[in-house]
Amino acid sequence: MEIKRTMRTLTPEESARMKELAEKVEAERPLIDEKFRRMELAAEEATFSGQLRRAIHGIHQRGLSLPEFLAQTGMTWEALERFLLAESPLPSDAIERIAEVLNLELQVADATENRGD
Secondary structure (H helix, E strand, O other), X not given: XXXXXOOOOOOHHHXXXXXXXXXXXXXXXXXXXXXXXXXXHHHOOOOHHHHHHHHHHOHHHHOOOHHHHHHHHOOOHHHHHHHHOOOOOOOHHHHHHHHHHOOOOOOOOOHHXXXXX
């Protein structure tokens, strides 16, 4: 199938709308950059949640798109984003679904190991 491209000059209204959208995107860039920075910091945590965040960040390497991952885990983008930003924990059933989708093995440490007994 061949794609046919046509070019035309934008109307003044279309040009104004394109400029408005470009300005809006540029204004949002610092907020988006800050979110990505916070997600990276949260993923660097030396915690179980940090490990899980790193695994989620690698979904594309596992051949999953974000919409596929969300559909398979039954999560919303909002819930996942809050977790990735370390704003909210995940319920255990969501953790189990993520582990299943990403084929992760969850292990429970012996409680005495953590207490120093």
